[in-house]
Amino acid sequence: MSTVGSEDEAFEELFTAEYARVVGIANRVLADPHEAEDVAQEVFIDFRRLHSATAQYAPAWLHRAAAHASLNRLRGARRRQKREVAQAVEEGERTLDPQKQVEVAEDRRQVRVALGRLAPKPAAALAMRASGLSYAEVAQALGVGIGQVGTLLRRAEAALRKEVTRGTSN
Amino acid sequence: MAHLTDGTLRRMVDDPDARAGDAAAHLEGCSECKGRFESISGDARSIATLLVVPETRVDVGRAFEHVMSERKSKPAFGLRLPLIGPANRPLKLAFVAAVAAAAVVVVAFAASGLFFKPTTVKTVPVTVADMQALSQLADYGTLTWTKQPQLQAATSAADAEALAGMQAPVVSNLPSGVSTNITYGAMTKAEAVFTFSADKARAAAAAQGKPLPALPAGMDGATLTITVGPAVGEIFGDLKQPAAGSDPSQISLPQLIVAKSSAPTATSTQLTVKQIEDYVLAQPGISPELKAAVQAIGDPSTTLLIPVPVEYATSKDITVQGAPGVALGDNTGVGSGVIWIKDGIVYVVAGSLKLDDAIAIANNLK
Numbered sequence: 001m002s003t004v005g006s007e008d009e010a011f012e013e014l015f016t017a018e019y020a021r022v023v024g025i026a027n028r029v030l031a032d033p034h035e036a037e038d039v040a041q042e043v044f045i046d047f048r049r050l051h052s053a054t055a056q057y058a059p060a061w062l063h064r065a066a067a068h069a070s071l072n073r074l075r076g077a078r079r080r081q082k083r084e085v086a087q088a089v090e091e092g093e094r095t096l097d098p099q100k101q102v103e104v105a106e107d108r109r110q111v112r113v114a115l116g117r118l119a120p121k122p123a124a125a126l127a128m129r130a131s132g133l134s135y136a137e138v139a140q141a142l143g144v145g146i147g148q149v150g151t152l153l154r155r156a157e158a159a160l161r162k163e164v165t166r167g168t169s170n
Numbered sequence: 171m172a173h174l175t176d177g178t179l180r181r182m183v184d185d186p187d188a189r190a191g192d193a194a195a196h197l198e199g200c201s202e203c204k205g206r207f208e209s210i211s212g213d214a215r216s217i218a219t220l221l222v223v224p225e226t227r228v229d230v231g232r233a234f235e236h237v238m239s240e241r242k243s244k245p246a247f248g249l250r251l252p253l254i255g256p257a258n259r260p261l262k263l264a265f266v267a268a269v270a271a272a273a274v275v276v277v278a279f280a281a282s283g284l285f286f287k288p289t290t291v292k293t294v295p296v297t298v299a300d301m302q303a304l305s306q307l308a309d310y311g312t313l314t315w316t317k318q319p320q321l322q323a324a325t326s327a328a329d330a331e332a333l334a335g336m337q338a339p340v341v342s343n344l345p346s347g348v349s350t351n352i353t354y355g356a357m358t359k360a361e362a363v364f365t366f367s368a369d370k371a372r373a374a375a376a377a378q379g380k381p382l383p384a385l386p387a388g389m390d391g392a393t394l395t396i397t398v399g400p401a402v403g404e405i406f407g408d409l410k411q412p413a414a415g416s417d418p419s420q421i422s423l424p425q426l427i428v429a430k431s432s433a434p435t436a437t438s439t440q441l442t443v444k445q446i447e448d449y450v451l452a453q454p455g456i457s458p459e460l461k462a463a464v465q466a467i468g469d470p471s472t473t474l475l476i477p478v479p480v481e482y483a484t485s486k487d488i489t490v491q492g493a494p495g496v497a498l499g500d501n502t503g504v505g506s507g508v509i510w511i512k513d514g515i516v517y518v519v520a521g522s523l524k525l526d527d528a529i530a531i532a533n534n535l536k
Contacts, residue, residue: 008238012205012234015230015237016230017233019230019233019234020228020230023226023228024226027223027224027226028221029221031223031224033223033224033227036226037226037228037233041233041236041237041240044237045240046236046531048237050521074302108220108391111217111220111221114407116455126217126221130218130221134492135181135188136187137185143171147177147181147504148177148179148180149177149263150177150178150179150180150182150185150188151175151176151177151180152177152285153177153180153181153214154176154177154179154210156217157180157210157214157217158213160217160220161213161216161217164216164220166378
């Protein structure tokens with residue numbers, strides 16, 4: 001019994017420490033806080049099913065799973081596009097003129113469509129780094145050397161840049 | 171100094187650690203690299219702006235409650251999750267688990283005076299408590315390895331085959347995405363003798379404050395000789411964590427384990443199958459569900475039982491290469507396995523792959 005108790009306690013500690021970060025990664029990909037929370041909870045449920053919360057690799061596993069799970073959703077979901085445009089307009093740069101708002105919204109839609117088309121590793125690296133993980137954390141999650149993270153980010157950004165016609169560099 | 175790579179320049183955009191030393195000095199004095207740096211950091215800024223999202227406010231407590239309320243057996247959500255583990259763990263675990271499971275099962279259900287050699291496989295749903303109860307069997311006698319199993323990893327099929335004395339299985343239809351980096355493992359044939367002891371059993375029961383299930387006549391001093399292996403197997407995918415700075419395209423994680431083993435055998439004295447089965451199932455802690463499942467299986471002298479924790483897996487009977495087998499897991503890619511017995515050999519195909527893929531590999535295994 002004591003083993004079960006301490007495993008649950010360890011899981012709670014892990015959950016408290018990592019939940020917001022896992023949601024953050026998924027949200028960066030999906031641009032939808034509710035869906036991001038769905039993904040994060042599924043990731044934790046799967047983790048708990050398969051791994052011990054005391055495992056050293058636990059945070060890295062969660063970060064990587066969050067990136068891959070949300071990218072998978074992105075690939076499978078055309079329905080997202082409409083919602084996302086609406087959201088960007090609603091919450092976006094209200095100071096911009098309406099024409100510019102529409103352009104930014106369209107770029108955001110395109111960048112996510114393109115993100116879904118990228119190879120998984122560069123896409124995951126970009127999502128994790130954009131959500132605030134350090135280079136070392138991204139490296140650990142993807143099982144690559146820290147020197148490779150820059151290469152993956154560059155690959156992702158160059159590919160995305162090509163897909164986005166207008167950009168935001170007014 | 172050669173020009174800086176795109177990756178190095180990209181890292182210098184937003185990693186303070188990268189903006190030092192030779193690379194920083196080079197950037198300072200190289201107009202070509204400076205130009206590329208400007209373009210790379212411009213792209214990074216543009217993409218970062220496009221990836222801006224509304225802030226999330228999470229209720230960690232509520233989310234935790236929701237996650238804890240999910241049964242652990244909830245099916246996974248249809249994607250391949252990464253497997254990251256300590257170096258070499260899968261190989262050892264796979265063999266040790268197989269040996270331990272076979273030993274427990276054989277100890278529990280071997281035939282009396284008969285040569286036990288399973289010809290078919292069945293799964294038995296067990297709970298962790300059931301497994302722990304079975305391990306108490308060690309309190310009812312002594313287990314002595316008369317021939318210790320030797321486990322060894324090898325880099326070539328020939329080395330592994332030499333140790334095991336049997337041909338390694340060959341996968342003829344590897345699904346795309348599974349690494350072709352193979353590590354071989356082998357186990358020599360091992361033999362153990364379990365001797366029941368009425369004194370030990372009584373002491374064990376007394377220590378737990380529980381009554382000792384009545385010992386069948388002849389149980390005291392009865393011996394059970396168990397053989398396991400030899401076995402030989404392969405793991406597809408790297409076993410070691412990558413070294414820092416290694417090429418990311420070379421990195422893959424264990425995705426598939428294929429193994430075969432001589433079916434475990436047991437000979438025993440003084441007891442009958444029924445007596446042993448009843449005795450084992452009467453131990454404190456064995457759930458009524460396990461008891462019912464085991465009793466429903468039929469002739470334990472010909473059936474190899476595969477314990478499957480109830481929280482973790484579903485199983486179904488299948489036919490593999492014309493022989494009876496069981497399939498575990500599902501098509502989510504999180505994990506699945508196929509186990510079958512043909513011509514006295516137990517085969518296992520398992521990994522973080524879809525069940526359909528596992529079955530296809532099993533049917534084409536040579």
